[in-house]
Amino acid sequence: MTRLAQTLGLSEFQTEILATVRRFVDKEIIPTAQELEHADTYPQAIVDQMKEMGLFGLMIPEEYGGLGESLLTYALCVEELARGWMSVSGVINTHFIVAYMLRQHGTDAQKQRYLPRMAIGETRGAFSMSEPELGSDVAAIRSRAVRKADGSYTLDGQKMWLTNGGSSTLVAVLVRTDEGADKPHRNLTAFLIEKPTGFGEVAPGLTIPGKIDKLGYKGIDTTELIFDGYVAQADDVLGEAPGQGFFQMMDGIEVGRVNVSARACGVGIRAFELAVRYAQQRETFGKPIADHQAIAFQLAEMATKVEAAHLMMVNAARLKDSGERNDVAAGMAKYLASEFCAEVTQQSFRIHGGYGYSKEYEIERLMRDAPFLLIGEGTSEIQKNIISKRLLADYRI
């Protein structure tokens, strides 16, 4: 049991579920992650066990068959999963955001229709805002839905970077509609698009071209999505509220940021665990490298970064659970945890010397996974925009 990243004040249930997930990670994920990742193989057996453990329904209310747990419980489970393999946490990430948005913004009929199936992992969510020409600048979305006389919509355009694009069956997708609003973001609408898994033209007018080949974050599929005359119904609009998509998606992204911080914490913890073990095994100049102060100090720095990131992540999750606004806390946690994760993996890599460059050692995978955390759910620059805007408003002279 690691002594870093402990969380005070957890309930008996939280302690129990975290211990279960930790055992699962140590027994089922860490021993297989390297091989699956190198072969870019989808971790189906792991995903099936996660379904059995109820992880897909962790935050879905009990009345819809979920466990009704808090964002904190969810984030701590994600931290554990990412310690094993970041891609596994990616499998539930977009699912969790879509379930959260449905819970917060869906109509009763939409909740009844999707949440019970999402709780058992039968329906699996993906989340789509980005396009080939834009990621940070969400309000510039070009894909559009045109309302027809019968109330249905025709969707056209190209979306980019869908995590779980091929393996999901329910995509929350943000497109432009003409609501006549003067601000661009008020003309954006979120649709819930149900589709089969797989690649190619999976439904009339909806194509998932194939997996994008990535530096890391392998095993799970990241795809494009092309609409070409796809027809959606009026009740496919999230909350049946056209023009509210930007706000609904931003709400989803905010909890997503806590989730990305948790993943960064998990990857950082694993990088530290690998370094602290290796530093005691590897000898140079007649003693373990941990006995060279330069290495020992690196371990101290890494542990401090891991601890700071964990505390900020826990704070952001608890703030959201308490019902308080948490945009600054979530932005800070995401920014700090992802930057520290990149630094800690780099330090662990250096401690491994030449072996860190070998594909036999786990640290090379962590080195390739960590950079994604600097980008996903908004880059560090975008987090700094959010944080500084709020601070300048709060501290206005």
Ligand SMILES: Cc1cc2nc3c(=O)[nH]c(=O)nc-3n(C[C@H](O)[C@H](O)[C@H](O)COP(=O)(O)OP(=O)(O)OC[C@H]3O[C@@H](n4cnc5c(N)ncnc54)[C@H](O)[C@@H]3O)c2cc1C
């Ligand atoms: C593996 C992977 C999975 C992803 N999964 C999803 C997903 O499931 N759903 C989804 O919708 N998207 C997803 N994304 C997309 C991701 O959210 C975007 O890549 C990210 O938001 C950045 O957008 P961009 O790539 O268009 O970069 P850009 O927005 O073009 O930014 C380029 C650079 O400019 C900087 N920059 C931009 N604007 C500003 C500014 N105002 N001030 C200062 N600097 C600025 C950025 O920080 C960055 O360094 C995924 C991306 C990857 C790589």
